[in-house]
Amino acid sequence: MRVSELSGLPAGVTEHFASEGIEELYPPQAEAVEAGVTDGESVVASVPTASGKTFIAELAMLSAIERGGTALYIVPLRALAGEKAREFEAFEEFGLSVGVTTGNYESEGDWLGSRDIIVATSEKVDSLVRNGADWVDDLSCVVSDEVHLVDDRHRGPTLEVTLAKLRQRVPDLQVVALSATVGNADELADWLDAALVDSTWRPIDLRTGVHYGSAAHFDDGSQRELPADSAGSQTAAVVEETLDEDGSTLVFVNSRRNAEAAARRLSENTRGHLTTEEREALADVADEIRDVSDTDTSSDLADAVERGAAFHHAGLARDHRTLVEEAFRDRLVKVVAATPTLAAGVNTPSRRVVVRDWRRYDGTAGGMQPLDVLEVHQMFGRAGRPGLDPYGEALLLAKNHDEMEELFDRYIYAEPEPVRSKLAAEPALRTHVLATIATGFATTRESLLEFLDSTLYASQTDDSDRLAEVTDDVLDYLVANDFVERHGDALSATSAGHLVSRLYIDPMSAAEIIHGLEAEEEPTALGLYHLVSRTPDMYELYLRSGDREEYTELAYEREEEFCGSMPSEFDDNAFEDWLSALKTAKLLEDWTEELDEDRLAEQYGVGPGDIRGKVETAEWLLGAAERLAGDLGLENAIEVRKARQRVEYGVREELLDLAGVRNVGRKRARRLYRAGIEDRTDLRDAEKSTVLGAVRGRRKTAESILENVGHPNPSMTDVDADDDAAADTEADGEPEGQATFGDFG
DNA sequence: ACACACTCAGTGCTTTCGGTTCGAT
DNA sequence: AAGCACTGAGTGTGT
Known part of the structure; x- marks a missing residue:
């Protein structure tokens, strides 16, 4: 079927596709059209990654809009919301409007209800429904991307309930569910009363296999000689071979530490394969990475990137991740060692994929557990870049013949697991x-x-x-x-x-917060941080060896600060949970005591991304606590508010006013304060030379700060920086890039 | 001859992938 | 369960 044969799309769209070189529909796309996806029919499309799922969604949404309706596109991750919205913005030239809304980002301008296409995470859609967004009733088409995630224990039920609610509110709602290849797509189609497109067709071939000994063995029975390198590393051998063919490799491992170690080692392989231009471009990327944060994680990443390799995991700051993903797509970075983040996240295809670790630690199961087939297949699916590679190749690694046979049975020839609802919990x-x-x-x-x-x-x-x-x-x-x-x-x-x-908090979190606030009339900041850290909505920071003693001591030292009583030291589980919440609370307290990011990372054994995550969650829960305290008429609402603001800005109480000014983060606020500027009024009345000195002579920055605080004449022309105002109490100054740490993410 | 760097084996340590959500500025 | 980080002994290298 040809694109030009499609009907019911907005004028000009088929020509637009043709101009992009899309003329012939892929077989699964043609099947979806035959199933009525452009006529408002519901469809479940269970097809491999990168085989044109998005196009099916676009056909559904565009035809729905042409009939006068609006469409909602549900994604599983914030990062994907942005990526999809950018793709759909190509249709703005046909008069369509696109809006994005996630927990931390909302497109500006008019009301969401006026947009033709809205992109949102499943939780955001759920939240909008709860908060009474009435545009939901006007929807005619809903696309659910990666719908197999209904199987996820934590987030699956939200997607499931949200789809059920949308279908009930809008009787003839068209549902287009896009799924990875799963064992029971027919059950998903039954549930959604949808036609099923179930296909394993891929636009580029995917060869899967297992490396063992001195050869790679493939699913079609063929082999290719590929001896391990001199150190016996199978991964390095695959990487070397790919580098010789001028290709890149994605290596999946089972822990952050493994990812960092693998990147470090593999950078020895990549460094010799770089051109002078690549080396220079990589040095620039490395500098950008160092500017994001000055933790060890950040400098280790920069060191690897300079040599053409990188690691990727959730401990990285968002900007780190984006820089790595872009450099990999631009083919500057030749190897990325990643945890599963990358398999589910934004599109980062690669000539070759190596799944080095197929087991992962699971405390509840008491040891290493094999990954799901679906998960391994998702990693495989990153192999092969459409239009660039003749085929993709994905390899598992086996140490012996038995393991090779097991891997063939378990992952190469195996069907993915069926998707099972986790709602009844x-x-x-x-x-x-x-x-x-x-x-x-x-x-x-x-x-x-x-x-x-x-x-x-x-x-x-x-x-x-x-x-x-x-x-x-x-x-x-x-x-x-x-x-x-x-x-x-x-x-x-x-x-x-x-x-x-x-x-949008767990009722159990709310109950814990309410009881805690009722138990303590004058809670301290630490007490409040601990209160929100022990709710089920805050993910635990686990205790390392030595932590138990350290935090037990802290718990007794500051016993009267906690909201509610401490569990008995002999009630092992409850006490452990209490202590790990205390560790989180202490991290938050240190953050609001203006401790530097690198110190926090070192102290708590976390990455910059984890710090952001904890801060963001604490902000949200303290905001909820503030509302609950207000609603219940509790006296301590003021304290909660202050604690929330301190977490938001990462400052001590005396900086709250200054840190609220745009372009003033925790570092600049502290330097202004040291220079005698204690609040916004002081800032407006201050000598310009003092302000300029406090921002280390950055004129543009100083001007925009004064503008943001309502200064009648913010110009810094002809002002000289007062160097005394730039002085730090600490011996060495921090890089200016740190000044706005509290602003990104 | 000596200081320092590197390798290797052995031990024990630590690990434990990921992540959405408020509301107002 | 398994790889990584660390330690300390042993070897190599340059001055």
């Missing part, structure tokens, strides 16, 4: 049952169960009582904590229940 239902009641979606136990009957879980289970049992447990919990009231058969949310649902 208390943590998932706690939040979704409350939201369903609070939004008036269900008003009785019966209507609640009726709604839950429209989920994937219900369509998959044989045990129909299980969902009802967990729901009843959850209802009891919500009633006991005064989030839900029962009047006879009727269920309704209390005012606190409504608030909790809209704040």
Whole structure:
């Protein structure tokens, strides 16, 4: 089928595709069109990565818009929201508008409801529904990208419930669900009343295999000689061979430490394969990486990048990740050693993929556990860059013949696992049952169960009582904590229940926060950080050896600061959890005591990305705590507010006013303060030379700061910096790039 | 001859992938 | 369970 044969699309769009060289539809795309994707029919497309799924979604959305409707595109990750929105913006020339909304980013300008295409994360859509976004009722097409993630224990239920709600609110809603190749795409199609396009077709061939001994053995039975390098490293041998063919390699490993070590070692292979221009360009990227942060992680990454290799994991700052991804796409960086972040994230294809580690540590299972087939296949799927490589190649590594056979059976010839709903678990239902009641979606136990009957879980289970049992447990919990009231058969949310649902926190987090705030009239900052750190919405910082002693001591030292009582030291699990929350709280306290990022990273054994993550989560939960305290009329709302602001800016209390000025981060605020400028009024009245000195002579910066604080004449022309104002108490100054650490992310 | 760098084996240590969500500025 | 980081002994190299 040819693109020019398509009908029902906005004028000019088919020509636009033709101009991009898209003339013939790929077979799965043609199947989707035959199934009616351009006529408003629902479709589940279970096809490999990079085989044109996005195009199917675009056909659905564009034809829906042409019929006068609007479309919603649901993504699993914030980073993907931006990536997809940029792709869809190509249609703006045909008069379509695109909007993005995620937890940390919202496109500017007019109301989302006026956009033709809205891109959002599943949680954001859920949150918008809870907060009463009425444009939802006007949707005609919903695309759910990576829908196989309904299988995810933590985030799957949200996607599942959100799709069910959207379908119920909009009776004839077209649902286009895009999935990786899974074992039971037919069940997904049944659930969504959609036609199924199930295909393994790929635009470029993917050869998969196992390396063992001195050869790579492939799925088609062929072999290629490939001896391990002199040090016996199989990974290095594959990388070398690929480098000789001028290609790049993506290496998947099972821990951050392994990723960093592998990148360091493999940079010895890549460094000899760089041209002079590449070396220069890489040196620039390395400098940019060093500017992002001055932690060890950052300098280790820069050192590797200079030599043409990199690592990639969630401990990196967002800018680090973007720089690595771009340099890899630009073919400057030849090898990336990555944790699974990269397999699920933005598009980073590579000639070759090596899955070095196929087992990963799992504390609950007491050791190393094999990865899911689906996960390994997702990594494989990164092999082969469309239009650039003749084929992609993905290899697992085996140490002996038996392992090779096991890997062939387990991953090469194996079908991916079926997708199974994880909805019937208390943590998932706690939040979704409350939201369903609070939004008036269900008003009785019966209507609640009726709604839950429209989920994937219900369509998959044989045990129909299980969902009802967990729901009843959850209802009891919500009633006991005064989030839900029962009047006879009727269920309704209390005012606190409504608030909790809209704040988007786990009701259990809310209960913990409420009890904690009620127990302590004058909480300290540390007490509040600890309170939010021990809720289920904050991921735990685990304890290393020696931490137990250190934090136990701290716990007794500052015992009276905590909201609520400490669990007994002999109640092992509860005490461990309490201590790891204390470790998180202490990190937050150090952050607000203006400790440098590199010190924090070293002290707590985390990367810059982890620090940002903790700070962001704490900001959100303290914001929720502030609202809850206000709603319940608690005296300590002021303290909570201050604690939240201090976390937001990463400063001590006396800098709160200054740090709120745009272009003033924690570092600049501190230098201004040292120069005698203590608040915004001082800043407006200050000698310009003092301000200029405090920002280390950066005229542009000084001018915009004065402008932001409402100075009548911010010009710095002919002003000389007062060098005394630039003096630091510490012997060596910090790089200026650190000044706005609190602003990025 | 000596200081320093590097390699290697052995031990034990640590690990434990990832991540969304408020609201207002 | 397994790789990494660390330690200390042994070897190599340059002055």
